Amino acid sequence: MNLELPRIALVTTYGFRDVIEIGRQNRSTLYNLFVERPRPLVARSDRLTVRERVDFQGNVLQALDESDVERLCEELRERDVAAAAICLLHSYANDAHERRIAKAISAALPGMRVTISSQVDPQYREYERCSTTVVNAVLAPIVESYLERLVIAIRAAGIDAPLYVMRSDGGLAAQGILSRPAALIESGPASGAMAAAALGRRIGIARLLSFDMGGTTAKAGAIVDGVAQVVGEFEAAGATHSGRAIKGSGYPVRFPFVDLAEVSAGGGTIAWLDDAGSLRVGPLSAGADPGPACYGRSDQPTVADANVVLGRLNQEALLGGAFPIDAARARSAVERLAPALSLSLEMTAEGIVRLIDHAMAKVLRIVTVERGLDPREFALVAFGGAGPLHACAVADELGIARIVVPQHPGLFSALGLLEADLHTSDVLAVLRSTGEVDQTALQRWFEEREERAGASLIEQGVQQQTIAFRRQYDARYRGQSFELTIDHADSPESIAQRFHDAHRARYGYDVRSEIVELINARLTGVGALSPSVTRSPSTPYSVEGRREDTRRVWVDGSFINVPVLQRAGLKEGERIEGPAIVEEYDCTTYVAPQWSLTADADVLVLEKTVK
Numbered sequence: 281m282n283l284e285l286p287r288i289a290l291v292t293t294y295g296f297r298d299v300i301e302i303g304r305q306n307r308s309t310l311y312n313l314f315v316e317r318p319r320p321l322v323a324r325s326d327r328l329t330v331r332e333r334v335d336f337q338g339n340v341l342q343a344l345d346e347s348d349v350e351r352l353c354e355e356l357r358e359r360d361v362a363a364a365a366i367c368l369l370h371s372y373a374n375d376a377h378e379r380r381i382a383k384a385i386s387a388a389l390p391g392m393r394v395t396i397s398s399q400v401d402p403q404y405r406e407y408e409r410c411s412t413t414v415v416n417a418v419l420a421p422i423v424e425s426y427l428e429r430l431v432i433a434i435r436a437a438g439i440d441a442p443l444y445v446m447r448s449d450g451g452l453a454a455q456g457i458l459s460r461p462a463a464l465i466e467s468g469p470a471s472g473a474m475a476a477a478a479l480g481r482r483i484g485i486a487r488l489l490s491f492d493m494g495g496t497t498a499k500a501g502a503i504v505d506g507v508a509q510v511v512g513e514f515e516a517a518g519a520t521h522s523g524r525a526i527k528g529s530g531y532p533v534r535f536p537f538v539d540l541a542e543v544s545a546g547g548g549t550i551a552w553l554d555d556a557g558s559l560r561v562g563p564l565s566a567g568a569d570p571g572p573a574c575y576g577r578s579d580q581p582t583v584a585d586a587n588v589v590l591g592r593l594n595q596e597a598l599l600g601g602a603f604p605i606d607a608a609r610a611r612s613a614v615e616r617l618a619p620a621l622s623l624s625l626e627m628t629a630e631g632i633v634r635l636i637d638h639a640m641a642k643v644l645r646i647v648t649v650e651r652g653l654d655p656r657e658f659a660l661v662a663f664g665g666a667g668p669l670h671a672c673a674v675a676d677e678l679g680i681a682r683i684v685v686p687q688h689p690g691l692f693s694a695l696g697l698l699e700a701d702l703h704t705s706d707v708l709a710v711l712r713s714t715g716e717v718d719q720t721a722l723q724r725w726f727e728e729r730e731e732r733a734g735a736s737l738i739e740q741g742v743q744q745q746t747i748a749f750r751r752q753y754d755a756r757y758r759g760q761s762f763e764l765t766i767d768h769a770d771s772p773e774s775i776a777q778r779f780h781d782a783h784r785a786r787y788g789y790d791v792r793s794e795i796v797e798l799i800n801a802r803l804t805g806v807g808a809l810s811p812s813v814t815r816s817p818s819t820p821y822s823v824e825g826r827r828e829d830t831r832r833v834w835v836d837g838s839f840i841n842v843p844v845l846q847r848a849g850l851k852e853g854e855r856i857e858g859p860a861i862v863e864e865y866d867c868t869t870y871v872a873p874q875w876s877l878t879a880d881a882d883v884l885v886l887e888k889t890v891k
Contacts, residue, residue, distance in 0.1 A: 451703020690866030742807030
């Protein structure tokens with residue numbers, strides 16, 4: 281369903297109305313002479329200007345023309361716009377003119393939703409700040425309407441509880457979200473990483489990779505020292521290639537996002553032959569309806585069908601027997617690809633699975649190797665309806681020796697919504713070298729923002745003793761175009777040292793003689809809700825729940841009898857050598873050869889037995 285975007289107006293400095301359309305030189309397809317840039321979210325006729333000028337240090341070079349402000353309000357009154365975005369030149373350094381215009385618009389048009397860039401994205405780089413402000417203004421009416429309907433439905437259902445909303449940085453927000461609706465973009469996938477981070481803290485594993493494979497996509501993220509890794513920018517509605525975002529294909533939004541890589545790889549991903557007769561898997565998906573051929577309503581071969589052919593998925597029914605599986609139809613669908621490949625049915629199915637496993641290993645490399653992290657130092661948390669089915673193969677490709685499968689893997693992302701903390705975030709443009717920074721002024725800013733953030737978190741229901749703050753900087757070598765985010769230190773020398781170390785970890789080298797610049801200071805506040813989430817105890821062991829059986833499974837080029845166990849019937853501490861299959865209501869775990877599984881209190885731990 282295509283959503284009709286609201287009409288908005290953009291107010292900017294005279295001479296800069298086209299910044300939002302000019303953008304950057306990034307081309308989403310480099311060698312395409314007919315490439316089309318994303319359509320601007322605000323029409324040129326709705327881009328209004330005022331005469332004023334502030335320099336990058338916040339000095340007023342030209343005072344705001346009050347007659348322009350009056351004219352602006354009149355023009356907005358004549359237009360049928362749902363919101364206004366205000367983005368003046370260098371307002372991150374001095375936002376007095378933006379605040380004056382916003383006040384005038386609110387007085388002249390009381391119902392008008394107004395977004396100002398200095399509140400949404402007070403950072404330098406004019407295009408990105410303008411884009412973030414416009415996206416925020418476009419989303420404001422949509423998010424407000426949705427949340428109003430949601431609150432009404434919650435109250436109608438007799439639920440008397442506060443409403444919290446997941447943000448893109450993996451935190452929750454209870455208030456003020458309407459001023460930053462752009463903070464909700466990509467908030468859904470973030471909850472899986474939050475659940476993995478909470479699980480790691482609970483079982484004492486500091487470094488985890490979240491691996492979420494469902495019906496259409498697979499997503500990966502890194503958790504370091506119990507914290508999901510976060511990046512500062514994202515392109516909304518942008519395209520991806522092999523898990524990497526394609527620059528210039530979407531609308532830049534500068535707000536903290538959980539650093540996730542995503543690929544079209546799920547149980548419903550369709551296998552097909554290209555014009556050269558080679559086997560391909562994805563990016564198209566059969567989805568949930570009609571779904572894979574084994575669902576009985578389609579004849580397109582998918583990853584789920586390949587797993588049925590290989591015997592890894594139940595041949596009769598899933599969801600505890602409630603969802604029937606048509607194994608014959610799955611075999612027929614996959615078999616249609618085999619002749620062109622000169623392969624048997626089983627080898628074709630194995631090829632489908634290997635291709636999808638390789639694609640998913642790529643996205644895990646993106647969030648580890650390409651971020652300066654060694655995946656061999658991490659444990660893999662496999663969840664989603666299909667993650668544990670493919671986890672061993674993905675881990676093997678990356679040299680990961682331990683896999684953790686949580687309880688109810690298919691519902692694990694939803695658990696992240698319950699276990700996430702409340703977050704606040706603030707940013708200050710610095711634009712000074714480490715030697716030029718006023719450390720006293722920075723310390724004052726951090727302290728003031730911590731006091732304000734703490735009060736906001738307590739007002740939203742956070743326990744005061746759980747509140748913690750994280751101070752960070754965006755830093756770079758002078759002359760570089762992009763920054764790395766590093767943790768705060770008390771002296772300029774220590775800050776520079778941390779940046780050198782971060783640069784070496786990411787790029788393999790550092791230049792100690794170069795001047796380090798601080799571009800932004802960042803403060804993140806985190807607090808836990810009260811009361812905390814209560815966890816149900818794990819299902820106790822029962823003889824009836826064990827239901828041990830065997831199934832013919834394709835392993836290393838032939839079918840062998842493999843034990844099939846029910847997760848509810850595993851004893852705590854019980855160790856199972858692969859190959860083996862463990863079934864539960866919402867997921868199947870495949871223990872590959874040279875792997876073992878140990879049942880813990882509320883997780884399954886798979887370990888590589890041959891290294």
